[in-house]
Amino acid sequence: MTHNALLTRTDKTLPARQLAQSLVQVAVARGAGEQKLLRGTGIFSEDLLTAKPLSCNQLQRLCGNATQHYKGFDLAFQFGHHLVSAFVNDALPYFTHARNFGECLRALPSFQTRLYPFVSAFRYDEGDDILLVLQDAMGSGKQFRFMAEAYCAALVALARHCTGKRLALHFSFPFARPRQIQEYEEGLGFRLSFEQPFFTIKVARAELATPCLQPNRMFKQFALRRFLEQREYRVTLLDAVRYHLRRNSNATLPAIAGELDLSPASLKRKLADHDTTFSLLHDDIRRQQAIYYLQVQKLNNEQSALKMAFTDITNFRRAVKRWTGQTPSQLREV
Structure with a gap:
């Protein structure tokens, strides 16, 4: 990877006609004023009718x-459903002509930086299921809940468009059950769990074989x-750092900066521009892994430590407590 391949918050590459227009149309339909929506964004009404590139910011x-x-x-769900039709002449033809839903799911990362760069999904294979853990790919911070909910709704809409069915997707959220639960049920279905450790989408492996209609x-x-010829960026900066940290949990900032053809100071500055740090990204990945192995898979300490490249069980216990606020035993009991 070179730094030119890494999408950041300030790079102007997103098509206004698809992303911005979709959100504005959904909001205006529910009484929001267009000028209030555009205020302070640097986006103008005429931009919504063009392919003018916008930044994630x-x-x-x-x-x-x-x-x-x-x-x-229900803004996030309406926006997510609307996104699928917005890309009808761009990325959607690939998914329309895929063999099955599993092929659609595997292809999503290739389209991420143009379709919806705010959320990425790390995949765990669990025998009869696959688990997609949703990650903040663009430093959305407090807005990540909105971005993740829109991503979930878009996946529901994409599955229906490609297969003609509403597939049995199970969604988990890291917050309490909302009072407006009907919006979640209408947007995502009834397979919903709340107060979970992170945003996840669980898909039964049998659903992956659901054939596409065309x-x-x-x-x-x-x-x-055709799509790859038009794509400017392969991956977001944050996901590129995560990729190298997953390959080597002991990798340092200078080492990863070198892998990305950046100076350590430049990488540190770019991460700050995304409201995060190298340490925060590292700890978030390790927290995710600890919860997955101990709470989801119910592995014992030795098995989990081995998978996370720990050679000392005492250090493993201390690290898990620091990352999650709970001991390994407490995580397994949840």
């Missing part, structure tokens, strides 16, 4: 305005080739 400001002025509680290998490959 601008879209994040627009999301902030939309959540403030939208009259209702499979066509030639059309699919043509759509992918």
Whole structure:
């Protein structure tokens, strides 16, 4: 990877006609004023009708305005559903002609930086299920809940568009059950869990084999080739750092900066621009791994420590307590 391949919050590459226009249309339909939505974003009404490139910063400001002025509680779900049709002439042809839903799911990372760069998903295989842990790919901070909910709704809509069915996707959220539960049920279905350690989507492996309605290998490959020719960035900066930390949990900031063709000072500055630090990203990954192995898979300390490259069990226990606030035994009991 070179630094030119890494999408950051300030890079202007997102198509206004798809992302910004989709959000504005949904919000205006519920009584939000267009000018209030665009205020402070650097986006103008005429931009919504063009392919003018916008930055993630601008879209994040627009999301902030939309959540403030939208009259209702289902903005994220409406936006997510709307996104699928917004890319009908861009990325959607690939998914339309895929062989099955599993192929659609595997392809999503290739399209992420143009379709929806705010959320990425790390995949764990669990025998009969796969688990997608949603990650903040663009430093959305407090807005990540909105971004993640929109991602979940978009996945529901994509599955229905491609397969003609509402697949059995199970969604888990790291917050209490909301009072407006009907919006979640209408947007995502009834397989919902709350007060969980992180945002996840669980998909039964049998659902991955659900065939798409219009499979066509030639059309699919043509759509992918056309899309990749237009794509400017392969991955977000935050996901690139996460990738190297997962490969080597002991990697240092200078080492990863070198892998990304950046100076340590530049990488540190760019992470600060995304409201995070190297240490925070590292701890978040290790917290995620500890919860997955101990709470989800119910592995014992020795098995979990081995998977997380610890050679000393005492150090493992201390690290888990620091990352999660709980001991390994407490995590397994949840």
